[in-house]
Amino acid sequence: MECIVRTPHYEAVRRPQTKTLFIVLPTDEAMSDADPGRAPVRRVPVRDERGQVNYYEEVEQDIDRLWRERLGKYLYDYVVKDEMARQGVQLSSKPDKIYLANFPAHYTLWVHKKGDPHDPRKDHYLYGSRYVAQFRSPMEFCLHLKWLLDGQPMKENGRPDCRCCYCDGSVPQGEISFAFGRYHPSRRDKDKKDKDKGSGGKRPRPKTSRAATSTTITYKDYTKLNAASAN
Secondary structure (H helix, E strand, O other): OEEEEEOOOOEEEEEOOOOEEEEEOOOOHHHOOEOHHHOOOOOOOOOOOOOOEEEEEEOOHHHHHHHHHHHHHHHHHHHHHHHHHHHOOOOOOOOOEEEEOOOOOOOEEEEEEEEOOOOOEEEEEEEOEOOOOOEOOHHHHHHHHHHHHOOOOEOOOOOEOOOOOOOOOOOOHHHHHHHOOOOOOOHHHHHHHHHHHHOOOOOOOOOOOOOOOOHHHHOOOHHHHHHHHHO
16 A cells, blocks of 8 residues: 555555555544444344334445445545645546545444334444434535544534534535535425426426525535635
């Protein structure tokens, strides 16, 4: 492995033969806000009185890889590139794949299985943080992960100075995901779209009593995280 850039909070290394880049996090507990006791405890598929199940299992390798790929791409674009520029590092070729090599210490990814034991509903969650109960997607975790790599700055009230939708709370996750180009319409949005189609494709006339909300404010500083990191 070829070391591209190294900081106290992570190391970016590349496999020259495949041009795959890995972002390696330290295993030191001090570099993480996670607690091993935060993992789910209900791990046995016991059926209730209705024959339903409600339990957790560690995720399959493909889901684990998907999360680490999306988190790695985010870190490369919004953290690693800035550090490379500061250190004067230039790559001869662009990485073809980027992965987060490992989650922060004591973070674990789980699949929640609930309902019919033969075909349960499956939801994936990242557990571990002392400040957040669970993260439901890579996009929910990306800003919190950046906070960890920034050294876990804290506010005067003792809370994390983190801009994720849970620690900060001023911007909903939908707007954060939209700013990064990974917005997925909610079920309510999809149902509304189907309803519009069912009415002959005509959309209701917009109300004139309220000014339309500018979509530019949803971006706020989230597309300029590089500047925030530099400060």
